[in-house]
Amino acid sequence: MGKVLMKGNEAIGEAAIRAGCLNYFAYPITPQSEVAEYLSKRLPEVGGVFLQGESEVAVSYMIFGASACGARVFTTSSSPGISLMSEGISYITAAQCPAVFINIMRGGPGLGGILPSQADYFQSVKGGGHGDYRLLVMAPASVQEAVEMTMTAFPLAEKYRNPVMILGDGLIGQMMEPVEFPDHLKSEPSNKDGWATNGMDTRRSSTRNLVRTLYLVPEELNAHNLKLKAKYDRMIREEIRWETYNLDGDYRMLIVSYGTMSRVCRTVIDNFKAKGIEIGMVRPKTLFPFPKQAIYDAAAKASCRAAISVEMSMGQMVEDVELSVKGLKPVHWYGKCGGDVPTPEEVMEEVSKLMAS
Amino acid sequence: MQSEVQFAGFGGQGVMLMGQILAQAxxxxxxxxxxxxxxGPEMRGGTAYCTVVISDRPVxxxxxxxxxxxxxxxxxxLEKFASTVKPGGVVFINASIIPVGAGRSDVDELRVPIMEIAKDLGNVKAANIVALAAFVARSRVVSFEELTGAVKQKFAEKAKLIPLNVKALEAGRKAATGN
Structure with missing residues (x-):
């Protein structure tokens, strides 16, 4: 199959099927309802299950249940819906069940608006639910990348027995771009006989599997948390992904930006280059684990006077950029909320101001 | 090289489809x-618009x-977006229902009575294809052959509509080029 022109939301739905996930539970919310619309038609065609829950809270526990039984399962939602799911997400991480959650972010807080936003960075990366847990968070910057990250998310969730979050924004969901579904990203579901409650008759075992999140003995709960931490530490060792742009020359500023915003910044860098001004960029593709070292190294270059985090939020990722740069250079922030995606011109004006100061 | 085309109109005029066909081509x-x-939170009958970006490198x-x-x-x-168009660009105007011009001397204004043309072809619903054809013939953002191919591809599942739309393409091209 060659390239096809697809809307991000529909491409995400198709990518999940291609990745071998045949279970999707969801509750509609703009700007990602097309995923449900698409899968309500497609999943029955391929023998899968499409089920609309009565609320996002219910959906998160349907995901928990299916995953605990050993099924590949995923859901999609947008910001307020993800807030409702966050309790379930905490339980799923505690129970060490693999699942994929996709957040096509809209503006908040509260009901906010329906236009693109990146204001759920903290929620995804620092934990929207309670307790010590982490999600492996990936941020696509194109429809093609949304497809590839969706397909990759399932085996990663199984590798870590932990939910993977894909953090896109309204534009990633709504825009159409040419996509292909790479065959090499197809994967077989892992063997879950060692832990899943998938029926003792199916796994030829006399050992009872138990999926639980309650540990009333303090030493046991501490040991459980240490086990979870070891997985998050392994993610930091093995899963950090990023991309650089224009870091070869003597750039005067370093932009850190992800998702749709990083595309705007690519245009910003091209426009500056045309004027003889070099600006570099590090684009995190995973937000947890975060490419700290890559950002530190890029900021450390002698020609680089400062770093700026450009995001569609009031300044969230900038905190991780500050931690990465470790005080070596000044770190600034620029962003807008409400769906008013900063234009290349607006970002250029801000960067120019900083360079002049 | 990059070109950007904004399509705008009422919901129901086929504005989104025009953009999709151009993108496919x-x-x-x-x-x-x-x-x-x-x-945005628009409703039926409200404004609808889309933008297509065509480039020889990643957008x-x-x-x-x-x-x-x-x-x-x-x-x-037209009133909302005419002033945003870059100098030298094509401003296509649905002359059937827009009695005014772009009010600019630095753009290539193209007025076509697409709805009358489509009615003469037998179906006013083909007006958006007449418009798209006229626009492409004038701006040459893609070749006319690619446009024709994309229209046939888009209507592949409703094959009985292809002859009408091919006629609409031809009529639009003629309206824009005079032959």
Missing amino acids: AMNAGFEVVWIPSY GSPIIRNPQHLVAMNRPS
Whole structure:
């Protein structure tokens, strides 16, 4: 199959099927309802299950249940819906069940608006639910990348027995771009006989599997948390992904930006280059684990006077950029909320101001 | 090289479809392409618009405030977006229902009575294809052959509509080029 022109939301739905996930539970919310619309038609065609829950809270526990039984399962939602799911997400991480959650972010807080936003960075990366847990968070910057990250998310969730979050924004969901579904990203579901409650008759075992999140003995709960931490530490060792742009020359500023915003910044860098001004960029593709070292190294270059985090939020990722740069250079922030995606011109004006100061 | 085309009109005029067909044609021709819809809280009968970016390299910013070309299907769209078009661009105007011009001397204004043309062909619903054909013939953002191919591809599942739309393409091209 060659390239096809697809809307991000529909491409995400198709990518999940291609990745071998045949279970999707969801509750509609703009700007990602097309995923449900698409899968309500497609999943029955391929023998899968499409089920609309009565609320996002219910959906998160349907995901928990299916995953605990050993099924590949995923859901999609947008910001307020993800807030409702966050309790379930905490339980799923505690129970060490693999699942994929996709957040096509809209503006908040509260009901906010329906236009693109990146204001759920903290929620995804620092934990929207309670307790010590982490999600492996990936941020696509194109429809093609949304497809590839969706397909990759399932085996990663199984590798870590932990939910993977894909953090896109309204534009990633709504825009159409040419996509292909790479065959090499197809994967077989892992063997879950060692832990899943998938029926003792199916796994030829006399050992009872138990999926639980309650540990009333303090030493046991501490040991459980240490086990979870070891997985998050392994993610930091093995899963950090990023991309650089224009870091070869003597750039005067370093932009850190992800998702749709990083595309705007690519245009910003091209426009500056045309004027003889070099600006570099590090684009995190995973937000947890975060490419700290890559950002530190890029900021450390002698020609680089400062770093700026450009995001569609009031300044969230900038905190991780500050931690990465470790005080070596000044770190600034620029962003807008409400769906008013900063234009290349607006970002250029801000960067120019900083360079002049 | 990058060109951006904004399509704008009432909901129901086929504005989103026009953009999708152009995007498909550009993709078939080997270009990088992005189709970006407006998806604000508009309702049926409200304004609808989309932007198509066609480029020979990966598309950076999908946010386009100043498109190279505009296809205005109704008066509010023309009044809202005419001033944003880059100098030298094509401003296509649905002359059937827009009695005014773009009010600019630095753009290539193209007025076509697409709804009368489509009615003469037997179906006013083909007006958007007449408009798209006229716009492409004038702006040459893609070749006319690629456009024709994309229209046939888009209507592949409703094959009985293909002859009408091919006629609409031809009529639109004639209206824009005079032959």
